Amino acid sequence: MRLPSARKAFLILALAAAQMPAAPVEQWFETANSAYRKQEYDTAGAYYEKILDTGLRNAAVFFNLGNVYYRKNKIGLAVLYYEKARELAPTDPDVLANIRFARKHIVDRVPEPARGFVDTIVWRLHTWLTLHAQLWVVWIMLAALSAMFCTGLFVSRNARLWLMYLACLAGLVTILLGISAGIKIYQKENTRKAVVLEKAVDARNQPDGGKILFTAHEGTTFRIRKQNGDWYLVSLPNGVSGWVEIASLGEI
Numbered sequence: 001m002r003l004p005s006a007r008k009a010f011l012i013l014a015l016a017a018a019q020m021p022a023a024p025v026e027q028w029f030e031t032a033n034s035a036y037r038k039q040e041y042d043t044a045g046a047y048y049e050k051i052l053d054t055g056l057r058n059a060a061v062f063f064n065l066g067n068v069y070y071r072k073n074k075i076g077l078a079v080l081y082y083e084k085a086r087e088l089a090p091t092d093p094d095v096l097a098n099i100r101f102a103r104k105h106i107v108d109r110v111p112e113p114a115r116g117f118v119d120t121i122v123w124r125l126h127t128w129l130t131l132h133a134q135l136w137v138v139w140i141m142l143a144a145l146s147a148m149f150c151t152g153l154f155v156s157r158n159a160r161l162w163l164m165y166l167a168c169l170a171g172l173v174t175i176l177l178g179i180s181a182g183i184k185i186y187q188k189e190n191t192r193k194a195v196v197l198e199k200a201v202d203a204r205n206q207p208d209g210g211k212i213l214f215t216a217h218e219g220t221t222f223r224i225r226k227q228n229g230d231w232y233l234v235s236l237p238n239g240v241s242g243w244v245e246i247a248s249l250g251e252i
Contacts, residue, residue: 025051032064041071059089063098070102076197076218078102080250083195083221087252090130107217126180131188134181141174192224194232194249201249203242207231213242222249 032047048065051058066081082099089095129137148167152160196216205211207228214236216222222234225241232249235241 025054025056029061036064036068036071039071041068044068045072057084057088059085059092059095062088063092063095066098066102070098075102075105076195077250079106079219079221080195080197080252083193083252090127102219106219108220126183129177131181131184134177134184138174138177138181141170141177145170145174193252194222194224194234195252196220196222196244196248197250198248201244203234203244205242207243209243214240216244221252224251 028047028051032044032051035041035044035047045065045068048061048068051061052065062081062085066078066085069075069077069081079099079102082095082102085092085095086099145167148163148170152163155163196218198218200215200217202212203214203216205213208231216236220236222232222236222244225233225235227233227246228243230246231243232246233241234244234249
């Protein structure tokens with residue numbers, strides 16, 4: 001289990017991007033970290049929540065709050081905030097390690113659909129860079145392609161041939177990165193997930209339905225399909241679906 005992050009630099013950058021005053025948020029962050037180290041988890045959690053109440057979304061704060069709830073044996077809330085941290089820092093090794101660690105305590109172990117060798121390679125390449133990084137690389141590649149085109153007008157035939165090869169390679173990379181970024185943007189806009197916060201919830205055949213299709217336990221992650229009043233139609237990674245009360249879930 002990784003300790004709470006002290007990545008003040010990430011917090012300061014987030015404050016700058018949001019044009020928020022560093023104080024007292026930075027002070028609250030330090031106070032929360034200090035309370036955590038003293039095992040004063042209620043105090044630490046209160047200060048991390050206070051930071052989030054300002055509207056700031058920061059991976060380090062989400063990560064640390066997840067640690068607080070893990071120490072308080074609230075696995076559902078721990079998974080929820082770890083997943084929120086992963087949304088902002090999808091390749092952070094500490095975040096990924098704590099998600100794996102927390103999931104060992106979840107009763108429900110629903111396996112992800114198996115991927116073949118090629119699917120696994122494509123998936124790893126797709127998730128290797130964050131969306132933000134991919135968009136920057138795409139812009140850089142487009143600028144490089146423009147520079148190659150302009151340079152090709154003034155160089156010899158042999159040099160122009162090499163530039164064509166490089167341009168084809170750069171174009172292919174740009175197209176693949178663009179497709180991957182497009183998929184991520186679509187998923188970000190259209191995919192919603194939630195975590196079970198109660199000890200157990202029953203998924204029913206319809207809102208307020210009398211038939212229980214399956215029972216899920218604290219920490220289980222659902223994909224939200226649609227909403228009907230106070231109920232979500234959710235599904236597990238294996239495709240099994242049912243209606244669950246919104247109050248028992250925390251949306252990522």
